[in-house]
Amino acid sequence: MPTDPLALEHTAARRQGLSVGLATGIYGISFGALGIAAGLDLWQTVALSLLLFTGGSQFAFIGIISAGGNPVTAVVTSTLLGIRNGLYGLQLARVLRLTGWRRAAAAHLTIDESTAVALAQEDPAVQRTGFWAGGLGVFTFWNLSTLIGAVVGNAIGDPRVWGLDAAAAAAFVALIWPRLRDRTGQVTAALAAAIALIAFAPTPAGIPVLLAALAAVVIGLISSAPSRARDLEQPEGDLL
Amino acid sequence: MSTSVLWVAVLAACILGFATKYIGHLVPESLVDGPRRSRIIGLLPVALLAGLVVTQTVGGDDGIVLDARLAAVALAVVLLWLRANFVIVVIAAAALAAALRALGWG
Structure with a gap:
């Protein structure tokens, strides 16, 4: 149509x-x-x-x-x-x-x-x-x-x-890319990535990704409080 | 391991796997509808997928491994920055990883 x-x-x-x-x-x-x-x-x-x-x-x-x-x-x-x-x-x-x-x-x-x-x-x-x-x-x-x-x-x-493992990772990066346009998405993804990275060696398979969900909880709680959300949004360009 | 024991394990994994997926869809709206909860749930996929990208990019059998996957994902990021098409990004990442490995790196 x-x-x-x-x-x-x-x-x-x-x-x-x-x-x-x-x-x-x-x-x-x-x-x-x-x-x-x-x-x-x-x-x-x-x-x-x-x-x-x-x-x-x-x-x-x-x-x-x-x-x-x-x-x-x-x-x-x-x-x-x-x-x-x-x-x-x-x-x-x-x-x-x-x-x-x-x-x-x-x-x-x-x-x-x-x-x-x-x-x-x-x-x-x-x-x-x-x-x-x-x-x-x-x-x-x-x-x-x-x-x-x-x-x-x-x-x-x-x-x-054939590089298929890298292709899978690249595909997921491309698919979350549109969500990384706003600051909330960027901070959530960066925090989630950091959690998964830190948790990778000490925890069994699957746990690092589940722990990364904590990033959604933390950022969701912070940015639902308007005053603190503004603090988060302004000066921290170097955070990422 | 006997075939029947294996069958029980296979079917148990399948039933539990479906139940886990289904529960997420069945959670009543009233439980997820507040502005704060709604925001957290909206951010969950991005957080989980970002975590998944990290484990897929640098995860090895016994810890973090930096190899051809990291170079390929870095290339994907550059191409996305340049607004490249999705299929191009995926194929370029696979090609770079395959080429680096063919050269004996990663």
Whole structure:
């Protein structure tokens, strides 16, 4: 619909979702191959991508099983890593405004990528488009490539050789970039990054990112008090 | 480990993973609607994703590792500053990391 002034933004959001889906999806080949190598069968490996559908938790799960770890530890670690999806849901529920099975479907697609593509958009309607494009894009390619990796093995070799790990990090930087335009977003991201950096060595996997959520709490509390918010906004250009 | 034990673990992880996601969407509006809470929740994704970027960029098996990923993310930041297109940013970051590793660095 060329008359819709938001049509271009919707198209751009869909394209972003598709690119993120493709880039992340390729990693599914590694996951599929590693799942089989860890001792899971084809259906167990495929079930994790279809039903757990959150990469960090999935890799942690098979990593622990592969190392001969306790299955209870694998389940606990996987769940711990998934907590951030629940935190994304708090904000996404307000953007998506769904009920019934659509809400359940949206919850299942609530992961880093779909949240980031939604967050990168300005208009709420475009944010919804971005969420579904990112979520369905990753879901499609992640599951397809998990199946490929589980059946034919690691056809792409080490994803790091192709720079795919760096591509994932760069994609997230690009997706949060629009939120770094205002001072509140900048300070929140900088504080979150500092927390994750400090917490990385002493805490187990997944915890640094969860602790980074404290930045939202601290900055949210400070900037909701108007007088102090002004103090924060004026002179601290060198903070970043 | 027997197949059935593995199945129980796989399905438990899937059920708990979905429950965690779903709870976030089910939290009643009244609990998240005050201006302060609303602001905190609005900032949560940016904080979590910024934390994720750090662990993806410099996280290693036993601590912080500075390698090709950091150079690639730095390039991404420069390109974003220059208003480059999303796909260009991602491909350029992958290409730089792959090239640096092919040269034996990182």
